[in-house]
Amino acid sequence: MATLEAAGLVKRFGKTSALDGLHLTMQPGQVMALLGPNGAGKTTFVNLVATLLRPDAGTLRVGGVDVARQPGAVRRLVALAGQSAAVEPTMTGRENVVMVARLFGASPADARRDAAAVLEQMGLTDDAAQTVRTYSGGMRRRLDLGASLVGHPKLLLLDEPTTGLDPRSRLELWDVIRSLVAGGTDVLLTTQYLDEADHLASQIAIIDHGRVVAAGTPRELKRRAGRNVVEVRVRDLSALDRVAATLMAIGDGPATIDRPTHSVRVALGADTERVFAALRPLDDTGIAIDEVSVRQPTLDEAFLALTGAPKENVA
Amino acid sequence: MSIALAPPRGNAAGLFVSSGQIARRVLRKFIRSPQLVVVGTVQGAMFLLIFRYVFGGAIDLPDINYVDFVVPGFITTGVLFTAMYASAGMAEDMSAGLIARLRSLPIPRSAVLIGRALADTAIQVWGLAITVGIGFLVGFRLHGSWSAAIAAAALVILFGFVFEWVFVLIGMVAGSAQAAQGFALIVFPFSFVSSAYIPVATMPSWMRGFAENQPITVMVNAVRTLTEGHSAEVLLGHPTSYFVIRSLLWSVGLIAVFAPLAVAKYRRG
Numbered sequence: 001m002a003t004l005e006a007a008g009l010v011k012r013f014g015k016t017s018a019l020d021g022l023h024l025t026m027q028p029g030q031v032m033a034l035l036g037p038n039g040a041g042k043t044t045f046v047n048l049v050a051t052l053l054r055p056d057a058g059t060l061r062v063g064g065v066d067v068a069r070q071p072g073a074v075r076r077l078v079a080l081a082g083q084s085a086a087v088e089p090t091m092t093g094r095e096n097v098v099m100v101a102r103l104f105g106a107s108p109a110d111a112r113r114d115a116a117a118v119l120e121q122m123g124l125t126d127d128a129a130q131t132v133r134t135y136s137g138g139m140r141r142r143l144d145l146g147a148s149l150v151g152h153p154k155l156l157l158l159d160e161p162t163t164g165l166d167p168r169s170r171l172e173l174w175d176v177i178r179s180l181v182a183g184g185t186d187v188l189l190t191t192q193y194l195d196e197a198d199h200l201a202s203q204i205a206i207i208d209h210g211r212v213v214a215a216g217t218p219r220e221l222k223r224r225a226g227r228n229v230v231e232v233r234v235r236d237l238s239a240l241d242r243v244a245a246t247l248m249a250i251g252d253g254p255a256t257i258d259r260p261t262h263s264v265r266v267a268l269g270a271d272t273e274r275v276f277a278a279l280r281p282l283d284d285t286g287i288a289i290d291e292v293s294v295r296q297p298t299l300d301e302a303f304l305a306l307t308g309a310p311k312e313n314v315a
Numbered sequence: 316m317s318i319a320l321a322p323p324r325g326n327a328a329g330l331f332v333s334s335g336q337i338a339r340r341v342l343r344k345f346i347r348s349p350q351l352v353v354v355g356t357v358q359g360a361m362f363l364l365i366f367r368y369v370f371g372g373a374i375d376l377p378d379i380n381y382v383d384f385v386v387p388g389f390i391t392t393g394v395l396f397t398a399m400y401a402s403a404g405m406a407e408d409m410s411a412g413l414i415a416r417l418r419s420l421p422i423p424r425s426a427v428l429i430g431r432a433l434a435d436t437a438i439q440v441w442g443l444a445i446t447v448g449i450g451f452l453v454g455f456r457l458h459g460s461w462s463a464a465i466a467a468a469a470l471v472i473l474f475g476f477v478f479e480w481v482f483v484l485i486g487m488v489a490g491s492a493q494a495a496q497g498f499a500l501i502v503f504p505f506s507f508v509s510s511a512y513i514p515v516a517t518m519p520s521w522m523r524g525f526a527e528n529q530p531i532t533v534m535v536n537a538v539r540t541l542t543e544g545h546s547a548e549v550l551l552g553h554p555t556s557y558f559v560i561r562s563l564l565w566s567v568g569l570i571a572v573f574a575p576l577a578v579a580k581y582r583r584g
Contacts, residue, residue, distance in 0.1 A: 050419040075421035076327065086416035088340055090347040102336050103420050105327040131347070151327075151420070 001064045003028050003155055003186045004049065008058035011044050011210075018044040020210035021058065026188060026203065031181050033201035034190040035303075041210040042190035046159045049188065050080045063154055079148035082159030087143050089133040093124050096132060097147050104151040111150075118146040122176060138169025142176060149180070156180065158189040162196060174199060194303065206306060214306040222296045224306065229297050230275060231265040235288040240264060243287060250278040262290070267297070327421035330429070337417070337430025338437075341404065345438055351400065355442070359396070360449050363389050366512055367453045374513060378546040383458065386450035387467070387539040388511030390443060392531065394475045395506055397442045398482040399499040401435040405486030406495035414581075428581055432479045439475030443468065459544035463555070467541035470562060474534050477566045480573040487580045511535045514550070530565040537562040 004026035011019040019041045026032045034042045047053045048060055051071040060067045062074045087096045094115050101111035119128045122142040132140060141161060148156060161177065162170040177200055181187055191197050197204050198218050205215040214221060230251075234243055240257060244264045248255045251266030258264070268275055275294050282289065328336065345351060363386070371381040408414045417427050447455075447468075457464050482499065489495035508522060509515070509531040515523050526532055537558035540547045548554055 047415075050415075052415055052418055072421060075419060078419065080416060080419040082412075086412035088344065088413065090344045091340065095343070099336050099340060100416075100420070103328050103333050103417075103422050105332075147416075 001028075002026060002061070003030065003063060004032075004188065005061045005064075006045070006058065007060075009045070009048065009055055009060055010057035011041075011048060011053060012056050017210050019048070019055075022207070022211055024205055024212055024215070026186070028186060029184075030203050031187045031189070031201045032203040032205060033197035034188065034205050034207050035192070035194065035197045036190075036207035037192060040207045042207055043159055044210075045207070046080070046082070046157050046188070046190055049074075049155070050078055050157055051075055052080075076151075077154045078157055079151050079153035079155075080157045080159070081141075081145045081148040082157070082161060087132050087140055087147065090131060092129050092131050093119060093135070093139075093143050094128040096143060097150060100147040101150040106150070114150045118149055121149075121179065122146040123172070136169065138165050138172060141165065141169070141173055145173070145176060149185075154186060156185050156187045158187060160190055160192070162191070162193070170196075206303060219296075221306065228268050228275060228294050229265055230268055230278065231263055231291075231293045231295065232282065232289060233261065233263040233291040235262070235290050237262055239287045242285065243282065243289075246281050246285065247278075250281070328426075330423045330426055333422040333426035334430040334433060337427055338434040339430075341431050341434035342437060344404070345400075345434070355397070355400070356445055359389070359393060359442070359446055363446070363449055363453065370512075376514065376550060379543060379550055380454070382450075382454045383456060383543050384514075384539070384547075384550075385512055386446075386453075386455035387542050388509075388535050389450065390446050390467075390471055391474065391535040391538045392502075392506040392509075392511045393442050393446045394439060394471060394478055395502040395531070397439050397475065398435070398478040399496065399502060400438070401431065401479055402482035402486040402489070402495045402499050403492040404435075405431065405483045406489045407492045409487055410491050424582060425578065428483065428577060431483065432476065435479050436472060436476050440472060443471055443475075457542050458546060459540075459542055463541040463544070466559075467538045470534070470537055470541070470559070473566055474562075477569045477573075480570060480577050484573055484577040484580060487577065505529060505531045509535060510539075510551070530562070530569065533558055533565055534562045 002025050004024065006022055006024040009019050009022040010017060022041065022045065024045075034045065036042050044053065048055055048067065049062060051067055051074050054068055063077050065073045065077065067074045088099075091099070097115035097118055098111045101114045102108070106114060116125075116128075119125050122145065124139060124143060124146065127135065127139065132143065135143065145158070145161070158177070162173050165173065174196070177187065177189070181200070187200075189196075189200065202217060203215065204218055204221055205212045206221070207213070214224065216224065230247065232243055232247065234240055237259065240259065240262060244255045244257050247264055247266040251268055253267045255264050255266040268278060279292065327333075366385050366389070367382055371385065374381050376384055414427065418424065485498045486495045489498050508518070508526050509529060510526065511531060515526040515532065518526055536547075536551050536553075537555070540551065540553075540555035540558055544555075551558070
C-alpha cells in the first residue's frame with residue numbers, strides 16, 4: 001500500500017488555486033522531496049497531509065486512509081515538523097518533548113524515556129535542561145524534529161526543514177534526517193534548495209503552480225533534462241573568450257562563461273562520442289587547459305529544462 | 316541508526332490528559348515570564364493606589380467609603396485585563412506554529428482551548444488574590460457575610476472564564492500578539508464607561524444608558540453588593556439578587572455566543 005497517494009488534489013484560497021489537480025504517489029521506504037519555488041503549493045500540500053487543511057477536490061490517502069473522511073486516523077500516522085519550529089521557548093528541551101510524548105498518549109515514565117532517547121539522537125542531551133529560548137536556530141529545528149518523532153509516525157512531514165539555517169546547522173540537520181531515513185521512517189520533505197533534495201531524497205517531485213511537473217529519482221530527472229554538460233577551465237583568463245567561441249560552435253545552446261573560475265560550459269547532445277569530437281578543435285588551438293569535465297546537468301539546469309522556466313529563489 | 320522508543324500506542328491522550336498538558340504549558344509560560352508577572356502586578360497595584368488616593372479624595376459617596384466602592388470594581392475589571400494576556404498568548408501560539416503542531420496531533424481538538432481556559436482561569440485566580448490583597452492593604456473591608464464574599468470570588472472566577480472565550484477568539488482573529496493587544500483595547504471603554512471606578516450617575520445621560528446596562532457594570536455591582544452588603548444596595552438602588560441574577564444571565568449569554576465562535580474559528584484554523 002502506498003504511503004501517500006494524491007489524485008486530482010485541489011485546494012483554493014479565495015480565487016487562487018494553491019493546488020490545481022496534483023497527482024503524486026509515494027511508496028513505502030522512500031524519502032520524497034517536493035521541490036519548487038515559493039508559492040508553488042508545497043506547504044499547502046503538507047498541510048493537507050497533516051490534516052490542517054481540507055481538500056476542495058480530489059483524494060488524498062495516507063497509508064490507505066482518506067484524510068477527508070478519517071482525519072483523526074491520519075493524525076496517528078503522520079508527524080509534522082518544519083520551518084516554523086513549533087516549540088515552546090519558555091520550556092526546556094526535555095519538557096517540550098515530554099509534553100508532545102504525553103499528548104501522543106505515553107505514560108509519564110514512557111514519555112521521559114522516549115524524550116531522553118530522542119534528545120540523545122538529536123544531540124541535545126547536554127542542553128535538555130535549558131529553556132528553548134537559549135537555543136540556536138539549528139537546535140530549535142532539531143528539537144522540533146525530535147518532538148515530532150515521539151509519536152512513532154509512519155510518515156514524517158518536514159516543511160522546509162533547513163530554511164533560514166546557517167550552513168553548518170543545515171549539514172547537522174541533514175545528518176539527523178539521514179539517520180532517521182536509515183532507521184526506516186518514510187519522509188516527505190519540501191525544499192526550495194536543489195542540493196537538499198539531491199542529498200536527502202530518493203524521489204523528487206518538482207511542483208510548480210500547484211501541479212507536479214516532473215517526478216522521479218534525482219538521476220532520472222537529470223537524465224530527462226537530456227543533455228551532457230561540458231565544462232572547460234582554462235589557465236589563462238584571456239583565452240576564455242576564444243574557448244567560448246569554439247564551444248559555442250559545437251554546442252547545442254549558448255555557452256555560459258564564468259570568469260571568476262576561468263571556466264566556460266555548454267550543453268551537448270546526450271551521446272558521448274560527440275563530446276570527444278567536440279573537444280578536438282579545442283586541442284588544435286593550443287590553449288592551456290586545466291580541466292575538462294563532462295557531467296550530467298545539475299538539478300538547477302534540470303528544473304529549467306523540465307519546466308521551461310527559470311526557477312525562482314534558488315539558493 | 317534507529318531509536319529505541321516505547322512501542323507505539325493505539326490511542327493518543329484523551330481529553331483529560333491532553334487538556335492538562337496544554338494547561339501546564341500555558342502556566343509554565345506565565346510563571347517563567349517574570350516580566351509579565353511583575354508588570355501585571357505593579358500595574359494593577361499602581362492603578363488601584365491612584366484611584367484610591369488621587370481620584371478617591373474628590374469622590375464623595377453617601378453611606379459607603381470610596382475604597383469599599385472601588386476595590387470590587389478593580390477586582391472585577393482585573394478579569395478583563397488578565398484576559399488581554401490570554402488573547403496575546405493565543406495569537407502568539409497561532410503565529411508561532413504551535414497551534415499547527417497541536418492540531419496535527421491525534422488529540423481531541425477541544426483540548427487546546429479547554430487546556431488554555433483552565434490555565435488562564437488559574438492565572439485569573441492569582442490576579443484576583445493579588446488585587447484583593449492590595450485592596451485590604453489600602454483599607455478595603457468586607458461589610459457582608461463571609462459566604463457572600465466567597466460567592467463574590469466565585470462570580471469573579473466565572474467572569475474570568477466568560478471573558479476567556481471572548482479574548483481567545485480575539486487572539487485567533489488578530490493573528491499576531493501585537494494586533495491582539497490592539498484589539499484588546501476594547502476593554503477600556505467597557506471598564507471605564509461602567510460603574511467600576513465611579514458611580515454612573517454623574518455621566519451624561521446618553522453614556523449612562525450604555526454604562527448601566529453593559530455587562531461589566533452588572534458584574535461589578537454583583538460583586539460590590541455581595542462584598543459590601545446593605546450600603547452598596549442602597550447606593551445602587553437594587554438588591555444583591557438583582558445584580559447577581561443579571562450577571563449570571565450575561566455570563567451564560569456571552570459564553571453561548573463566544574465559546575462556539577472560538578471553537579469554530581479554532582477548527583477552521
